[in-house]
Amino acid sequence: xxxxxxxxxxxxxxxxxxxxxxxxxxxxxxxxxxxxxxxxxxxxxxxxxxxxxxxxxxxxxxxxxxxxxxxxxxxxxxxxxxxxxxxxxxxxxxxxxxxxxxxxxxxxxxxxxxxxxxxxxxxxxxxxxxxxxxxxxxxxxxxxxxxxxxxxxxxxxxxxxxxxxxxxxxxxxxxxxxxxxxxxxxxxxxxxxxxxxxxxxxxxxxxxxxxxxxxxxxxxxxxxxxxxxxxxxxxxxxx
Amino acid sequence: xxxxxxxxxxxxxxxxxxxxxxxxxxxxxxxxxxxxxxxxxxxxxxxxxxxxxxxxxxxxxxxxxxxxxxxxxxxxxxxxxxxxxxxxxxxxxxxxxxxxxxxxxxxxxxxxxxxxxxxxxxxxxxxxxxxxxxxxxxxxxxxxxxxxxxxxxxxxxxxxxxxxxxxxxxxxxxxxxxxxxxxxxxxxxxxxxxxxxxxxxxxxx
Numbered sequence: 439x440x441x442x443x444x445x446x447x448x449x450x451x452x453x454x455x456x457x458x459x460x461x462x463x464x465x466x467x468x469x470x471x472x473x474x475x476x477x478x479x480x481x482x483x484x485x486x487x488x489x490x491x492x493x494x495x496x497x498x499x500x501x502x503x504x505x506x507x508x509x510x511x512x513x514x515x516x517x518x519x520x521x522x523x524x525x526x527x528x529x530x531x532x533x534x535x536x537x538x539x540x541x542x543x544x545x546x547x548x549x550x551x552x553x554x555x556x557x558x559x560x561x562x563x564x565x566x567x568x569x570x571x572x573x574x575x576x577x578x579x580x581x582x583x584x585x586x587x588x589x590x591x592x593x594x595x596x597x598x599x600x601x602x603x604x605x606x607x608x609x610x611x612x613x614x615x616x617x618x619x620x621x622x623x624x625x626x627x628x629x630x631x632x633x634x635x636x637x638x639x640x641x642x643x644x645x646x647x648x649x650x651x652x653x654x655x656x657x658x659x660x661x662x663x664x665x666x667x668x669x670x671x672x673x674x675x676x677x
Numbered sequence: 678x679x680x681x682x683x684x685x686x687x688x689x690x691x692x693x694x695x696x697x698x699x700x701x702x703x704x705x706x707x708x709x710x711x712x713x714x715x716x717x718x719x720x721x722x723x724x725x726x727x728x729x730x731x732x733x734x735x736x737x738x739x740x741x742x743x744x745x746x747x748x749x750x751x752x753x754x755x756x757x758x759x760x761x762x763x764x765x766x767x768x769x770x771x772x773x774x775x776x777x778x779x780x781x782x783x784x785x786x787x788x789x790x791x792x793x794x795x796x797x798x799x800x801x802x803x804x805x806x807x808x809x810x811x812x813x814x815x816x817x818x819x820x821x822x823x824x825x826x827x828x829x830x831x832x833x834x835x836x837x838x839x840x841x842x843x844x845x846x847x848x849x850x851x852x853x854x855x856x857x858x859x860x861x862x863x864x865x866x867x868x869x870x871x872x873x874x875x876x877x878x879x880x881x882x
Contacts, residue, residue: 496818515830516835533815537813544746576695627689627870
Protein backbone atom coordinates (compact mmCIF):
# COMPACT_ATOMS: atom_id res chain seq x y z
CA UNK A 439 0.00 0.00 0.00
CA UNK A 440 1.23 3.53 -0.75
CA UNK A 441 1.01 6.46 1.73
CA UNK A 442 -1.36 8.22 -0.71
CA UNK A 443 -3.68 5.23 -0.73
CA UNK A 444 -3.51 4.96 3.06
CA UNK A 445 -4.41 8.64 3.48
CA UNK A 446 -7.31 8.33 1.02
CA UNK A 447 -8.57 5.25 2.86
CA UNK A 448 -8.20 7.01 6.21
CA UNK A 449 -10.00 10.16 5.09
CA UNK A 450 -12.94 8.18 3.63
CA UNK A 451 -13.25 6.00 6.71
CA UNK A 452 -12.98 8.91 9.15
CA UNK A 453 -15.60 10.78 7.10
CA UNK A 454 -17.88 7.72 7.38
CA UNK A 455 -17.26 7.64 11.15
CA UNK A 456 -18.07 11.33 11.46
CA UNK A 457 -21.29 10.93 9.48
CA UNK A 458 -22.48 7.79 11.32
CA UNK A 459 -25.58 8.47 13.40
CA UNK A 460 -26.11 5.12 15.09
CA UNK A 461 -24.22 2.15 16.44
CA UNK A 462 -25.11 0.01 13.37
CA UNK A 463 -23.30 2.44 11.07
CA UNK A 464 -20.33 2.53 13.42
CA UNK A 465 -20.26 -1.30 13.50
CA UNK A 466 -19.94 -1.32 9.69
CA UNK A 467 -17.04 1.14 9.88
CA UNK A 468 -15.41 -0.96 12.62
CA UNK A 469 -15.68 -4.10 10.45
CA UNK A 470 -13.86 -2.43 7.54
CA UNK A 471 -11.28 -0.94 9.87
CA UNK A 472 -10.60 -4.26 11.61
CA UNK A 473 -10.25 -6.02 8.26
CA UNK A 474 -7.73 -3.35 7.20
CA UNK A 475 -5.80 -3.58 10.48
CA UNK A 476 -5.73 -7.39 10.49
CA UNK A 477 -4.57 -7.45 6.85
CA UNK A 478 -1.44 -5.56 7.91
CA UNK A 479 -0.52 -8.70 9.90
CA UNK A 480 0.82 -6.75 12.83
CA UNK A 481 0.03 -6.88 16.51
CA UNK A 482 -3.04 -4.70 17.10
CA UNK A 483 -2.84 -4.70 20.91
CA UNK A 484 -0.83 -1.49 21.23
CA UNK A 485 -3.06 0.34 18.69
CA UNK A 486 -6.23 -0.75 20.52
CA UNK A 487 -4.81 0.15 23.93
CA UNK A 488 -3.60 3.55 22.71
CA UNK A 489 -7.03 4.33 21.24
CA UNK A 490 -8.76 3.21 24.44
CA UNK A 491 -6.33 5.29 26.49
CA UNK A 492 -7.19 8.39 24.45
CA UNK A 493 -10.95 7.89 24.67
CA UNK A 494 -11.23 6.63 28.28
CA UNK A 495 -10.74 10.02 30.03
CA UNK A 496 -13.13 11.69 27.57
CA UNK A 497 -15.68 8.93 28.17
CA UNK A 498 -15.37 9.42 31.94
CA UNK A 499 -15.89 13.18 31.56
CA UNK A 500 -18.84 12.72 29.19
CA UNK A 501 -20.47 10.15 31.47
CA UNK A 502 -20.06 12.51 34.42
CA UNK A 503 -21.56 15.47 32.56
CA UNK A 504 -24.31 13.78 30.51
CA UNK A 505 -25.37 10.88 32.73
CA UNK A 506 -24.38 12.30 36.12
CA UNK A 507 -25.18 16.01 35.89
CA UNK A 508 -27.49 16.68 32.93
CA UNK A 509 -29.35 13.33 33.01
CA UNK A 510 -30.84 13.49 29.51
CA UNK A 511 -29.70 13.39 25.87
CA UNK A 512 -29.31 16.47 23.62
CA UNK A 513 -32.27 15.51 21.40
CA UNK A 514 -34.43 15.36 24.53
CA UNK A 515 -33.23 18.83 25.59
CA UNK A 516 -34.01 20.11 22.06
CA UNK A 517 -37.51 18.56 22.22
CA UNK A 518 -38.06 20.02 25.68
CA UNK A 519 -39.00 16.63 27.20
CA UNK A 520 -37.94 15.39 30.63
CA UNK A 521 -35.61 12.73 29.20
CA UNK A 522 -33.80 9.84 30.83
CA UNK A 523 -30.36 8.75 31.91
CA UNK A 524 -30.68 5.73 29.58
CA UNK A 525 -30.93 8.05 26.57
CA UNK A 526 -27.97 10.04 27.89
CA UNK A 527 -25.99 6.78 28.25
CA UNK A 528 -26.80 5.81 24.64
CA UNK A 529 -25.66 9.25 23.47
CA UNK A 530 -22.36 9.01 25.39
CA UNK A 531 -21.79 5.50 23.99
CA UNK A 532 -22.32 6.73 20.42
CA UNK A 533 -19.97 9.71 20.78
CA UNK A 534 -17.29 7.60 22.50
CA UNK A 535 -17.55 4.84 19.88
CA UNK A 536 -17.10 7.45 17.17
CA UNK A 537 -14.04 8.94 18.89
CA UNK A 538 -12.56 5.48 19.45
CA UNK A 539 -12.94 4.63 15.75
CA UNK A 540 -11.24 7.87 14.69
CA UNK A 541 -8.31 7.21 17.05
CA UNK A 542 -8.07 3.56 16.00
CA UNK A 543 -8.21 4.43 12.28
CA UNK A 544 -5.14 6.65 12.67
CA UNK A 545 -3.34 3.97 14.66
CA UNK A 546 -4.20 1.29 12.09
CA UNK A 547 -2.74 3.50 9.36
CA UNK A 548 0.37 4.06 11.47
CA UNK A 549 0.72 0.32 11.95
CA UNK A 550 0.86 -0.22 8.18
CA UNK A 551 3.90 2.03 7.91
CA UNK A 552 5.55 1.26 11.23
CA UNK A 553 8.74 0.08 9.52
CA UNK A 554 9.00 3.18 7.29
CA UNK A 555 11.13 6.20 8.19
CA UNK A 556 9.46 9.64 8.30
CA UNK A 557 11.53 10.75 5.29
CA UNK A 558 10.51 7.71 3.22
CA UNK A 559 6.83 8.30 4.08
CA UNK A 560 6.93 12.01 3.19
CA UNK A 561 8.86 11.27 -0.04
CA UNK A 562 6.19 8.84 -1.21
CA UNK A 563 3.38 11.36 -0.58
CA UNK A 564 1.81 13.21 -3.49
CA UNK A 565 1.91 16.75 -2.13
CA UNK A 566 3.42 20.10 -3.18
CA UNK A 567 7.23 20.02 -2.83
CA UNK A 568 7.01 23.04 -0.53
CA UNK A 569 4.65 21.31 1.90
CA UNK A 570 6.83 18.19 1.94
CA UNK A 571 9.92 20.30 2.60
CA UNK A 572 8.19 22.23 5.41
CA UNK A 573 7.04 18.94 6.98
CA UNK A 574 10.54 17.44 6.95
CA UNK A 575 12.09 20.66 8.29
CA UNK A 576 9.48 20.72 11.09
CA UNK A 577 10.32 17.15 12.10
CA UNK A 578 14.00 18.08 12.15
CA UNK A 579 13.36 21.25 14.18
CA UNK A 580 11.26 19.37 16.76
CA UNK A 581 14.43 17.39 17.53
CA UNK A 582 16.40 20.65 17.64
CA UNK A 583 13.91 22.18 20.11
CA UNK A 584 14.03 19.09 22.33
CA UNK A 585 17.85 19.23 22.37
CA UNK A 586 17.73 22.98 23.07
CA UNK A 587 15.36 22.39 26.01
CA UNK A 588 17.74 19.77 27.40
CA UNK A 589 20.81 21.98 27.05
CA UNK A 590 19.15 25.16 28.36
CA UNK A 591 17.66 23.33 31.34
CA UNK A 592 21.03 21.86 32.30
CA UNK A 593 22.74 25.24 31.92
CA UNK A 594 20.15 27.04 34.06
CA UNK A 595 20.30 24.34 36.76
CA UNK A 596 24.10 24.69 36.87
CA UNK A 597 23.72 28.49 37.04
CA UNK A 598 21.37 28.05 40.01
CA UNK A 599 18.45 29.79 38.29
CA UNK A 600 16.12 26.78 38.25
CA UNK A 601 16.03 23.50 40.16
CA UNK A 602 15.53 19.87 39.10
CA UNK A 603 12.33 19.53 41.13
CA UNK A 604 9.21 21.66 41.23
CA UNK A 605 9.93 24.84 43.17
CA UNK A 606 8.92 28.50 43.50
CA UNK A 607 12.28 29.35 41.89
CA UNK A 608 11.19 27.46 38.76
CA UNK A 609 7.97 29.46 38.61
CA UNK A 610 9.92 32.72 38.95
CA UNK A 611 12.57 31.85 36.37
CA UNK A 612 10.56 29.59 34.05
CA UNK A 613 10.35 32.37 31.50
CA UNK A 614 14.18 32.56 31.41
CA UNK A 615 14.19 28.90 30.34
CA UNK A 616 11.62 29.55 27.58
CA UNK A 617 13.61 32.56 26.33
CA UNK A 618 16.89 30.62 26.42
CA UNK A 619 15.37 27.77 24.42
CA UNK A 620 13.86 30.16 21.88
CA UNK A 621 17.11 32.12 21.42
CA UNK A 622 19.11 28.89 21.10
CA UNK A 623 16.75 27.59 18.42
CA UNK A 624 16.74 30.91 16.55
CA UNK A 625 20.55 31.04 16.65
CA UNK A 626 20.69 27.50 15.24
CA UNK A 627 18.11 28.38 12.54
CA UNK A 628 20.03 31.53 11.51
CA UNK A 629 23.30 29.59 11.38
CA UNK A 630 21.78 26.86 9.26
CA UNK A 631 19.92 29.18 6.87
CA UNK A 632 22.74 31.66 6.34
CA UNK A 633 25.88 29.54 6.50
CA UNK A 634 25.46 25.78 6.81
CA UNK A 635 22.77 25.00 4.26
CA UNK A 636 24.12 27.16 1.41
CA UNK A 637 27.62 25.72 1.94
CA UNK A 638 26.36 22.14 1.96
CA UNK A 639 23.59 22.59 -0.62
CA UNK A 640 21.19 21.04 1.91
CA UNK A 641 17.92 22.36 0.45
CA UNK A 642 18.81 21.27 -3.09
CA UNK A 643 19.68 17.83 -1.73
CA UNK A 644 16.42 17.78 0.22
CA UNK A 645 14.46 18.63 -2.96
CA UNK A 646 16.17 15.73 -4.69
CA UNK A 647 15.58 13.39 -1.74
CA UNK A 648 11.88 14.29 -1.55
CA UNK A 649 11.18 13.82 -5.26
CA UNK A 650 8.78 10.86 -5.41
CA UNK A 651 10.08 7.93 -7.43
CA UNK A 652 7.52 5.26 -6.51
CA UNK A 653 4.08 5.06 -8.20
CA UNK A 654 1.42 7.32 -6.65
CA UNK A 655 -1.11 4.54 -6.09
CA UNK A 656 -0.96 0.73 -6.01
CA UNK A 657 -3.69 -1.79 -6.88
CA UNK A 658 -4.23 -2.61 -3.22
CA UNK A 659 -4.99 1.10 -2.59
CA UNK A 660 -7.95 0.88 -4.97
CA UNK A 661 -9.23 -2.18 -3.10
CA UNK A 662 -9.14 -0.58 0.36
CA UNK A 663 -10.26 2.85 -0.82
CA UNK A 664 -13.15 1.19 -2.66
CA UNK A 665 -14.14 -0.63 0.54
CA UNK A 666 -13.99 2.64 2.49
CA UNK A 667 -16.06 4.40 -0.18
CA UNK A 668 -18.73 1.67 -0.09
CA UNK A 669 -18.74 1.96 3.70
CA UNK A 670 -19.23 5.73 3.41
CA UNK A 671 -22.13 5.25 0.98
CA UNK A 672 -23.82 2.71 3.28
CA UNK A 673 -23.42 5.06 6.28
CA UNK A 674 -24.93 7.90 4.25
CA UNK A 675 -27.80 5.59 3.25
CA UNK A 676 -28.47 4.69 6.89
CA UNK A 677 -28.72 8.34 7.98
CA UNK B 678 6.38 34.31 -0.89
CA UNK B 679 7.95 31.16 0.58
CA UNK B 680 11.62 32.13 0.83
CA UNK B 681 14.01 29.79 2.65
CA UNK B 682 14.01 31.86 5.89
CA UNK B 683 10.19 31.91 5.82
CA UNK B 684 10.14 28.15 5.29
CA UNK B 685 12.39 27.81 8.33
CA UNK B 686 10.09 30.15 10.30
CA UNK B 687 7.07 28.00 9.33
CA UNK B 688 8.86 24.84 10.45
CA UNK B 689 10.08 26.51 13.64
CA UNK B 690 6.61 27.76 14.57
CA UNK B 691 4.97 24.41 13.71
CA UNK B 692 7.56 22.68 15.90
CA UNK B 693 6.83 25.20 18.67
CA UNK B 694 3.09 24.47 18.43
CA UNK B 695 3.81 20.77 18.60
CA UNK B 696 6.27 20.99 21.50
CA UNK B 697 4.25 23.33 23.74
CA UNK B 698 0.90 21.75 22.80
CA UNK B 699 2.28 18.33 23.72
CA UNK B 700 3.57 19.42 27.11
CA UNK B 701 0.25 21.07 27.97
CA UNK B 702 -1.75 18.07 26.71
CA UNK B 703 0.38 15.57 28.63
CA UNK B 704 0.19 17.45 31.93
CA UNK B 705 -3.59 17.86 31.40
CA UNK B 706 -3.71 21.59 32.02
CA UNK B 707 -7.18 23.15 31.53
CA UNK B 708 -5.76 25.30 28.69
CA UNK B 709 -4.54 24.46 25.17
CA UNK B 710 -1.55 26.75 24.34
CA UNK B 711 -1.25 24.95 20.99
CA UNK B 712 -1.37 28.03 18.75
CA UNK B 713 1.51 30.11 20.12
CA UNK B 714 3.65 29.20 17.08
CA UNK B 715 0.82 30.11 14.69
CA UNK B 716 0.35 33.57 16.24
CA UNK B 717 4.12 34.09 16.43
CA UNK B 718 4.54 33.15 12.74
CA UNK B 719 1.98 35.81 11.75
CA UNK B 720 3.77 38.41 13.92
CA UNK B 721 7.20 37.52 12.49
CA UNK B 722 6.08 37.89 8.87
CA UNK B 723 3.83 40.95 9.36
CA UNK B 724 3.45 43.53 7.64
CA UNK B 725 3.23 41.32 4.50
CA UNK B 726 -0.33 40.27 5.41
CA UNK B 727 -0.91 37.75 2.63
CA UNK B 728 2.39 36.01 3.35
CA UNK B 729 1.62 36.15 7.08
CA UNK B 730 -1.74 34.42 6.49
CA UNK B 731 -0.27 31.73 4.20
CA UNK B 732 2.83 31.02 6.32
CA UNK B 733 1.01 31.07 9.68
CA UNK B 734 -1.75 28.80 8.31
CA UNK B 735 0.87 26.39 6.99
CA UNK B 736 2.61 26.39 10.39
CA UNK B 737 -0.72 25.81 12.15
CA UNK B 738 -1.80 23.00 9.82
CA UNK B 739 1.56 21.19 10.02
CA UNK B 740 1.38 21.53 13.80
CA UNK B 741 -2.10 20.00 14.07
CA UNK B 742 -1.28 17.23 11.57
CA UNK B 743 1.80 16.17 13.55
CA UNK B 744 0.01 16.44 16.90
CA UNK B 745 -3.00 14.66 15.38
CA UNK B 746 -0.86 11.77 14.15
CA UNK B 747 1.31 11.39 17.22
CA UNK B 748 -0.74 12.47 20.21
CA UNK B 749 -4.25 13.84 19.87
CA UNK B 750 -6.13 12.32 16.90
CA UNK B 751 -9.02 14.78 17.22
CA UNK B 752 -7.00 17.97 16.74
CA UNK B 753 -7.12 18.02 12.89
CA UNK B 754 -10.89 18.54 13.12
CA UNK B 755 -10.13 22.05 14.39
CA UNK B 756 -8.48 23.18 11.14
CA UNK B 757 -10.98 26.02 10.69
CA UNK B 758 -10.19 27.25 14.20
CA UNK B 759 -6.55 27.47 13.09
CA UNK B 760 -7.68 29.51 10.08
CA UNK B 761 -9.69 31.87 12.32
CA UNK B 762 -6.69 32.36 14.64
CA UNK B 763 -4.43 33.01 11.63
CA UNK B 764 -6.80 35.60 10.17
CA UNK B 765 -7.14 37.49 13.46
CA UNK B 766 -3.37 37.32 14.05
CA UNK B 767 -2.35 38.45 10.55
CA UNK B 768 -5.01 41.12 10.15
CA UNK B 769 -5.34 42.48 13.70
CA UNK B 770 -2.71 41.30 16.19
CA UNK B 771 0.05 42.11 13.69
CA UNK B 772 -0.82 45.81 14.02
CA UNK B 773 0.68 45.70 17.51
CA UNK B 774 4.13 44.49 16.44
CA UNK B 775 5.68 47.93 17.07
CA UNK B 776 4.23 48.00 20.58
CA UNK B 777 5.36 44.43 21.24
CA UNK B 778 8.97 45.31 20.32
CA UNK B 779 9.06 48.85 21.80
CA UNK B 780 12.11 49.45 24.02
CA UNK B 781 11.71 50.22 26.84
CA UNK B 782 8.53 48.21 27.26
CA UNK B 783 5.39 50.34 27.68
CA UNK B 784 3.46 48.06 30.05
CA UNK B 785 0.08 49.73 29.72
CA UNK B 786 0.03 49.68 25.90
CA UNK B 787 1.67 46.25 25.73
CA UNK B 788 -0.74 44.47 28.05
CA UNK B 789 -3.71 46.48 26.78
CA UNK B 790 -3.10 45.27 23.24
CA UNK B 791 -2.34 41.71 24.38
CA UNK B 792 -5.68 41.56 26.22
CA UNK B 793 -7.63 43.21 23.38
CA UNK B 794 -6.25 40.96 20.64
CA UNK B 795 -6.28 37.90 22.91
CA UNK B 796 -9.99 38.36 23.66
CA UNK B 797 -10.80 38.89 19.95
CA UNK B 798 -8.81 35.76 19.02
CA UNK B 799 -10.61 33.84 21.76
CA UNK B 800 -14.07 34.93 20.60
CA UNK B 801 -13.31 34.04 16.96
CA UNK B 802 -11.85 30.71 18.04
CA UNK B 803 -14.84 29.87 20.28
CA UNK B 804 -17.36 30.62 17.52
CA UNK B 805 -15.56 28.46 14.95
CA UNK B 806 -14.81 25.61 17.40
CA UNK B 807 -18.31 25.27 18.89
CA UNK B 808 -19.89 23.20 16.05
CA UNK B 809 -16.93 20.76 16.08
CA UNK B 810 -17.04 20.47 19.87
CA UNK B 811 -20.77 19.74 19.71
CA UNK B 812 -20.69 17.28 16.82
CA UNK B 813 -17.49 15.40 17.54
CA UNK B 814 -17.34 15.50 21.33
CA UNK B 815 -20.99 15.92 22.25
CA UNK B 816 -20.05 19.25 23.84
CA UNK B 817 -17.58 17.77 26.34
CA UNK B 818 -13.87 17.92 25.49
CA UNK B 819 -12.36 16.60 28.69
CA UNK B 820 -11.19 19.96 29.99
CA UNK B 821 -12.59 22.01 32.83
CA UNK B 822 -14.90 23.80 30.37
CA UNK B 823 -17.06 20.65 30.38
CA UNK B 824 -18.53 21.75 33.70
CA UNK B 825 -19.40 25.13 32.22
CA UNK B 826 -21.21 23.27 29.40
CA UNK B 827 -23.00 21.14 32.02
CA UNK B 828 -24.04 24.29 33.90
CA UNK B 829 -25.61 25.87 30.80
CA UNK B 830 -27.29 22.57 29.80
CA UNK B 831 -28.73 22.23 33.29
CA UNK B 832 -30.00 25.80 32.97
CA UNK B 833 -32.03 24.68 29.94
CA UNK B 834 -29.79 25.93 27.10
CA UNK B 835 -29.50 23.94 23.86
CA UNK B 836 -26.25 21.99 23.30
CA UNK B 837 -24.79 24.31 20.63
CA UNK B 838 -25.58 27.39 22.72
CA UNK B 839 -24.06 25.77 25.81
CA UNK B 840 -20.87 24.82 23.97
CA UNK B 841 -20.64 28.31 22.47
CA UNK B 842 -21.21 30.04 25.82
CA UNK B 843 -18.66 27.73 27.49
CA UNK B 844 -16.19 28.48 24.70
CA UNK B 845 -16.78 32.21 25.08
CA UNK B 846 -16.03 32.00 28.80
CA UNK B 847 -12.86 29.89 28.53
CA UNK B 848 -11.28 30.59 25.11
CA UNK B 849 -10.54 34.33 25.61
CA UNK B 850 -8.47 33.48 28.72
CA UNK B 851 -6.52 30.78 26.88
CA UNK B 852 -5.99 32.89 23.76
CA UNK B 853 -4.94 35.98 25.77
CA UNK B 854 -2.27 33.82 27.40
CA UNK B 855 -1.22 32.56 23.97
CA UNK B 856 -1.03 36.08 22.50
CA UNK B 857 0.99 37.17 25.57
CA UNK B 858 3.51 34.33 25.16
CA UNK B 859 3.71 34.87 21.37
CA UNK B 860 4.28 38.63 21.93
CA UNK B 861 7.00 37.95 24.51
CA UNK B 862 8.74 35.47 22.19
CA UNK B 863 8.40 37.96 19.33
CA UNK B 864 9.97 40.60 21.56
CA UNK B 865 12.84 38.22 22.36
CA UNK B 866 13.47 37.30 18.70
CA UNK B 867 16.70 38.84 17.36
CA UNK B 868 16.20 41.66 14.84
CA UNK B 869 18.53 39.78 12.46
CA UNK B 870 16.08 36.88 12.17
CA UNK B 871 13.09 39.16 11.57
CA UNK B 872 14.93 41.08 8.84
CA UNK B 873 15.74 37.75 7.14
CA UNK B 874 11.99 37.14 6.88
CA UNK B 875 11.31 40.41 5.07
CA UNK B 876 11.49 40.16 1.29
CA UNK B 877 14.46 42.03 -0.20
CA UNK B 878 13.26 45.50 -1.25
CA UNK B 879 14.21 46.58 -4.79
CA UNK B 880 16.85 49.27 -4.82
CA UNK B 881 15.52 52.77 -5.78
CA UNK B 882 18.27 53.03 -8.38
